[in-house]
Amino acid sequence: MTAPTQISLRPRLYQFPIGDSVITNVLEGFIQRHDMHPFVATNATAADVAELARMYRLPFPAIEHNFVSTVVKTRDKLIVIDPGFGSAAPAPNTGWFMEGLEGAGYGAHDVDIVLISHCHPDHIGNVAKDGVPTFPNAEIVLGRTEFDFWNAGKGVSEMRRPTLELFQKTLVPLKDQLRLIEPGDEIVAGLTAIDAFGHSAGHLVFHLTTGDGELLMLNDTTAHYAGSFAHPEWHFAMDDNPEHAAVSRRRILQFAADRTIPVVGFHLPFPAIGFVEQRDEGFEFRPATYQFNLNAGG
Secondary structure: OOOOOOOOOOOOEEEEEEOOEEEEEEEEEEEEEOOHHHHOOOOOOHHHHHHHHHHOOOOOOOEEEEEEEEEEEOOOOEEEEOOOOHHHOOOOOEOOHHHHHHHOOOOHHHOOEEEEOOOOHHHHOOOEEOOEEOOOOOEEEEEHHHHHHHHHOOOOOHHHHHHHHHHHHHOHHHHHHEEEEOOOOEEEOOEEEEEOOOOOOOOEEEEEEEOOEEEEEEEOOOOOOOHHHHOOOOOOOOOOOHHHHHHHHHHHHHHHHHHOOOEEEOOOOOOOEEEEEEEOOEEEEEEOOOHHHHHHOO
């Protein structure tokens, strides 16, 4: 038998329990690039990034950038967090969320809340199409600071002009249906928004406490599982305010490390769940292995 020249099969769903809730991580897609530097760190040298890649046995400058949405099933709510690109998918290997949602046993009509961490295209593209909500029965929840920034449309960088256009097309027609929240607010009981401003004007992370479990949703606090953790001071090329993002990143990672709670991240390698460990002046992402499978039984 002739060996295939290209391997395309990979897992796209991972479901596990946290306390009284069921979490499903959905691989929304991936993009492979050849610019680890400066993509991962605009304020570090190519040699610095290459050395970190070598330490983690990664090629350089090739990189794979994952997009991982999270679905939270509480006792009485189905919450979709950052449901991906949708029809705004920029590449054939993106835009898989709806297929993944169905594979997990849920439908668009089952979703009670669509929770948005921030308004970049990979997070809002699938919220609506042509003014029609993708999840017809869902309340749409996002941060007030984030909404107000994009709604005003001022101070938007040239890089983010397409993001502004997508926001205007996707969320502005639904603005009367939105619930706008502040850091510290609860989305539902046990699910709280935390300020992680910097990656975008009002970027939020979400902290879930459920039964005897906790989970921190980093969203876009981290862009790369090696660079963003080992060097939280490195500026991700897609951060809108890199200096502010670096301060938020260190604070959020310290919070996760101090509490020894599991984290998921939108741009972590699928299945995108693990723990944050303190290491020297930075941190290390320690991927989960089988511990959550044991909780699931079977």
